[in-house]
Amino acid sequence: MPEVRFWLLDVASGEGTVDLWGVAEGGERVVVSFPFMPYFYLVPSRGAGREVGARVEEVERFRLGRPLRCLRIYADDTARAAEDALRRGLGDAYGYDLRRADLFLISTGLRPGSWAVAEAERAGELWGYPAYRATGSVRAEEGRVAAPDLRVVSFNPTYLARRASPRPDRDPVVAISLYDGSSSRTLIGDERSILESFVDYLARADPDVVVSFQGNRVHWDYLSRRARAAGVRFSVGRGGSEPHGSVYGHVSIRGRVNLDVSEFVEEVPEVKLERLEELARYMGMSVPEEAPEDYEVGDLWESDRAALISYSEWRARAALEIFSAISDYVFSLSAITGMPPDHVLTAATGFKVENYLMRFAELEARELIPPRRESAHMTYQGGMVLQPEPGLHHDVAVLDFKSMYPSIIIKYNLSLETVHEDGTIEEGREQGFLPRALERLLEERARARSEAERSPEGSTERRVLEAKQRALKRIANAIYGYTGWSGARWYAPHVAAAITAKGREIISSVISKARGLGLRVIYGDTDSVFVSNDARKIDELLGWISSELGLEVKVEKVYVNVLFTEAKKRYAGVTADGRLDVVGLEAVRGDWSGVAKRAQVEVLEVLLREGSVERAVERAREWIRRVRSGDVPLRDLVIWKQLTKPPEDYEATAAHAIVAKRMREAGWDVRVGDKVGFVVVRGPGRIYERARPYFEVTGDQVDWDYYADKQVAAACARILEAVGVDESRLLAAGGRGLEAFFG
DNA sequence: TGTAGGCAAAATCCATGCGACGT
């Protein structure tokens, strides 16, 4: 049997076939077609026959661990066939709402971003690429980790907006920068020739991966529209196809992976603003000092075109470099979930987990896949949070459970089969679907980690295996949350509640034991306990946890000094290795001004490193004085808040919603999910009446008192009040103020 | 196209009460 081995790039539904795009062993780009008829499962009610479809097989499947005799029914349109069967009362239907290409991957075990072997023969060409027609089966080729050499191209367009944000119905594309990993170029000239050159470039370079920053949200749609208006056929896909909208706002480009690296921001909580500069900086890349902001592009195009073009080329390069840094991770996620690489970052966590579970269900557990339906959201009790002992503490150890919830799920076999609706847990049953699926992930992760360690440092294998390990961990950690998600196919709030209940029970027993051993318990949250750093007693505690609870806890870090306020989930400490850790406080929040955050960090530094309350107070007062005198750059006054819904949907008048509304009226493209930056200016009325888009404000308009009192003083007082300093000492004009006099 | 709940904090909203004022 002739075989073709290829690395799977993309899957597309054809006429009665599924077309697999891949890179063959020799480096040839190929398309392999399989005839494929979708199917679903019917658990027939008694007496129901086989009158439901043309092709029917009898198979054994499981529903929540119970074996069932099922009919596997083949149909072009499984959703319609299943609905028909349901309407006729023939039984319960499963797995009928999967998309064809997804079902194909699930049923064959193929994974995008991995190698495959197909029995297939050469069948001429399809759209100019060597085509193969399946003659037999196709299977995943296990054990081969490294991706082939992929051709990657990144691009960055520049639009010339007449007013505010560029609009595709009005404002032209004036440049597109391209980067192929070694050389940059920028297409300029009249718009038509830019677009034609872009299409031409992609046809010649024929990349497997097209990388952009915000391609899905903005560029593909923008460029498509401009091309249509200019009469340019926008054939950027393989075989000359045009981009088309795919599931949930993602854009598909046939035969290529369309990767929008801006979506990686979701995976990096440290990056608070979805800007290329922020992400690039986080990734350790060099960022131009004077990166222009959106609102400056128009002026720059007139005043310093060369600078703008060089910035645009930087953007294209940065996007590709980010892709290079994350590609192993992306392809690993793709291989684990079975989702195409360009969907993996777009898809929300729950869908990634679910895709993994569906594959596991069909291929290993032979569990039926329940259809997606809207369930009423049920809330349940979560983790336990201790009231901290406020004030400054010295020498504190932080003990952490190693992945507590996954451990609980496996150890107590918590699953849909074993946890009853009333919360009771059935013991002695064989391992449930969730623990099995989870254990498989953890086993694979352990294997990836040990294989990585055996691979030579700096090798491709090691890099790929480490990325795989991270991807597996991410999916494993999300399984608990998935059970409590009302959109899940395997929605199981009672299981989620059982998991957290066990967690609370465990942490409570650890706290009691710690106290019994004479350790001071200062704070705790869900799966962590902060105790006085007594090595002998801690050792004893860890031993007890291991032998009595069968779970692993480790000393995560030791704080030389740590400060707690009255509030839960907010503290700061200096660790044994000299780092300042700030948790939950204003300094780590994205919705406080830079000046308040910096002042707070400095006060913490003085307090925790120098141990001087007086000097910390003085530092706070200096900042407040400075702000009141207006000696702070405007960019440190910007407050960013996310627009979480359309501005008109807000029940309370929120400053950022008002600003967003005004910006929209002025022609800015502010979308739900965007962060809105504003500055508070002087004048009468509420904050929302005095908030302005940050780029419109000048220093003489700023309400410096607002920043002094409500930002800097508030953030500093939060810290100092924990060591007995009253906020009035910060606000008094100088020395001891009237407050001190009147008590 | 939404893993979960627990939590703090700010700004706004809203009911209430009080004093000033006009009739």
Place this chain on the structure above:
DNA sequence: ACGTCGCATGGATTTTGCCT
């Protein structure tokens, strides 16, 4: 004496973004 207007006050609600 009575109505109401403006304003302060304090509790409830809305909103965001953090923690684990």
